[in-house]
Amino acid sequence: MGPGRAPAWSFVNRSLALGKSRCFGFDMDYTLAAYKSPAYEALAFQLLPELLMCIRYTHEILRYTYDPTFPTRGLLFNALYGNLLKVDAHGNMLLGAHGFTFLSDFYPNKFIQRDDLQRFHILNTLFNLPETYLCACLLDFFSGCSRYTNCDTGYQHGNLFMSFRSLFQDVTDAINNVHQSDCLKEKTLEDLEKYVERDPRLPIVLGKMKEAGKVFLAIMTYPFSISEAEASVRPWRSYFDPTVVDTQKPHLFAEGVVLRQVNTVMAGAEVSSSDIVCELLGVRGKGILYIGDHIFGDILKSKKRQDWRTCLVVPELSWELDIWAREKEGLEELKRLDTHLADPNQDMDGSSCELQVINFTNREIQMPHESVAEQERASLDPASRLLSYSQRVPLPPLAFWGLTLKDVHPIGPLWLCCTRHSVHSFNQCLRSTSRVLSSLENKV
Secondary structure: OOOOOOOOOOOOOOOOOHHHOOEEEEEOEOOOEOEOOOHHHHHHHHHHHHHHHOOOOOHHHHHOOOOOOOOOOOEEEEOOOOEEEEEOOOOEEEEEEEOOEEOOOOOOOEEOOHHHHHHEEEEOOOOHHHHHHHHHHHHHHHHHOOOOEEOOOEEEEOOEEEEHHHHHHHHHHHHHHHHHOOHHHHHHHHOHHHHEOOOOHHHHHHHHHHHOOOEEEEEEOOOHHHHHOOOOOOOHHHHOOOEEEOOOOOHHHOOOEEEOOOOOOOOOOEEEOHHHHHHHHOOOHHHEEEEEOOHHHHHHHHHHHHOOEEEEOOOOHHHHHHHHHHOHHHHHHHHHHHHHHHHHHHOOOOOOOOHHHHHHHHHHHOOOOOOHHHHHHHOOOHHHHHHHHHOOOOOOOOOOOOOOOOEEEOOEEEOOOOOOOOOOHHHHHHHHHHHHHHHHHHHO
């Protein structure tokens, strides 16, 4: 990848001959229909406070506007204590925040036990971004409002008690209402250019694959009418063999949903699932490659239920690969220093003269741009650490929680972050290496 070139890579877990795929399935939202971020999420967020006011939330919450730098996919919400958590694949809590206040005294160094899973809600879709941010806004408001008393599991106002669980449920109901009603759809249709990306390459690719005899399946969660509004010179349905709308995934792949023909005469309806979709296509199992953005609703369920081959769309990768490319030299330098330390340390004892090598490498590891003042700032809270670092590296949209994916480095897994609470992982890792070297030196 050359300098300044945007990454456009595909990553595979298993080799796949596309020529052997008899059918390609596409999700609609955030896959074929790429919504413009953060404009689309800001639109959804704008509709949420009004719905909460209908159930007697204060109008003061209208002061919040959507900030795309805070929410990120994959966070957990602790419904008991009202904290947003970033957790790794092993259940270790990496970061925690209550509203916009990060809880450095409690996280990391804690983990989620398997018997506690019922009180955690996973916010793992792009549609969850406005929901995540609204939860943080409400927690920030109630925690700072003098009319409410902060309790361990909620807020007290006179004789009324609002738990964090009920607050989260109100937000979830509001976001579901936005998507199930016509309000978000109508706002989107009013200005498609503002909210939906137009890629002239898409119809060309679909058309060529259709001409080659490939069969496409478009599975969309929006009702039929919004798709009709996106018709071009060539009717969009001509690119696809059966088009399934309003599928209510992941129910399509499990207990099934009601499948009806749209704009045709059909006697009655039948309860259906992805089994019926496979019958319509005449293809089953690994003959279908399904492409979507939801790791649970699109990928895991279709793989487990139907044994489809799957492709996951991860928009965040563009930022993470860009950071990897920009910081690649730092990683290579860290790897070189680590290798340089490994050989002399292997057989070193108290009489070894290799301590000079350690001292030299220790000095070399120190970041040359770090002054005493910067080191003092780095010892403060994460928000203060951001101030010094943000002057050197521009922040990506996923700026508070660190990046979604991590890279495995010889020294250990690093969060490759130009972000607020990761505070450039190279600096952290180099500091850690420095501390290890100092410890070795003291022991010897």
